[in-house]
Amino acid sequence: MFYSSSSKGIYISWAVLWIFTFICFCCVTFQITEKWSLRLLLLGFAGLFQFIALLAVVALRRKIVYFSESMSVCLDNMIKGSEEVHFNLETETLMAKLQIKLKRLYDIMKNNSNKNMSEKIAIQRLVSDISHQVKTPIANIKMYNTILRERSMSWKKQQEFLKSCDIQINKLDFLLQSMVKMSRLETGVLQICPKLYPIYDTLAEALGEVLVNAEKKNIHISVQCDPLLVVNHDKKWTSEALYNILDNAVKYTQEDGSIEIKVDKWEFYTKVDIKDTGKGICEKNQGAIFKRFYREPEVHDEEGIGIGLYLSREIITLQKGYIQVKSKPGHGSIFSVFIPNH
CATH class of the missing domain: 1.20.58 (Methane Monooxygenase Hydroxylase; Chain G, domain 1)
Structure with a gap:
């Protein structure tokens, strides 16, 4: 026994x-x-x-x-901390x-130790990414400042250099604001508060911020959305998420291109499709575009720091939704945002 x-x-x-x-x-x-x-x-x-x-x-x-x-x-x-404890x-x-x-x-x-190590590596990468993003604008500002201080030039030329300084300062300001948003989202300081609200109004707010740049490139934007369609979402931050996707669509679509927006209500989700005729993204990089500071190698000449899509995914994820992307180089992209109805 x-x-x-x-x-x-x-x-x-x-x-x-x-x-x-x-x-x-x-x-x-x-x-x-x-x-x-x-x-x-x-x-x-x-x-x-x-x-x-x-x-x-x-x-x-x-x-x-x-x-x-x-x-x-x-x-x-x-x-x-032996690897094998019997x-x-x-x-x-x-x-x-x-x-x-x-x-x-x-x-x-062991799990806590691995988590702490992962967080440490993530912080190191973040500091490295921030350093890389800040380095170029600061170097440009210092160069413009040195030229303005040490060289005599016409008033018109001075204005050109000052305008260039403003562009670099705006880049730094945009980076800072994006970092603040990212930090508040990741630490939980910023609370997402979904409420029943017409998705049409949220979409209109996001579109209003990209229309000027779209008109400069003669990009045609069409919208298919029921004005009375009500979805449970945080209006402010969902608008931010949609704006980031639309901003990329305008930025990487050639002149005389088009952007189509279609909103459909499913049983559990409302789907927002944003289709553009831009450069497209190769399949192997489609998972990486939602990482912090990631940018496609061929678009480094365009303005941006690679935080927009990351923020969009975080905002939608916090609302129990998700984002899908379908794209092919030379044939544009379709970003599908799924927002829970309830």
Whole structure:
């Protein structure tokens, strides 16, 4: 019959107690009896049971030593952060029960350590990305400032350099604002508050910010959306997410191109399709475009820092939605934004 280690310990304790009780009984009986044969018999029994008790104590001590050494080895390996810490989880001994608890603690500590390492790497990458994004505008501003300070030039030329400085300053300001939004979204400081609101109005707000640039490139924009279609979403931040996608569509669509926007209500989601006739994105890079500071190699000449689509995905994800992209180089792109209806 199988007994756990704790049950065995109880039985051993009772056995030792019974043995000592019997020895005491033998000693008392030895004192009150006058028969030497009975006395010798009692002495024999007392000696035998003392020997058994001694063996039990030795066995118990060995178990305690084994237990403490095993626990010490496990704890030492956990402290060192060893990749492989062996736990005996197949038996129901006291040692196994404690090792199960230790294994859970070890797994939690290991997961936390891996998470901290991932966060550290992410922070290092973020600092590197920010440094890279800030470096060029600051270098340009310093260069323009040096030229204005050390060279004599006409008023018209000065205005050209000042305008160039303004462009670089605006880039830095845009980067700073984007970083603030990104930080607030990631840390949970910024709360998304979905409410029932016409998606047409949200879309109109996003479109209003890209119309000027679209008109400069003679890009035709068409919209198919029911003005009365109500969707549960955060108007301000959903407009921001749609604007970032529309801004990219305008930015990477050639002159005389077109952008089509179509909104359909499904059973669980409302789908917003934004289709353009731009450069398109090769399939292997379609997953990377939602990363922070990612930009396609062939579009580095265009304005931008590579945060827009990242912010769009974060905003929509926080509303329990998602974004899909279909694209082919030279044939434009379709960004599909799925927003939960309820």
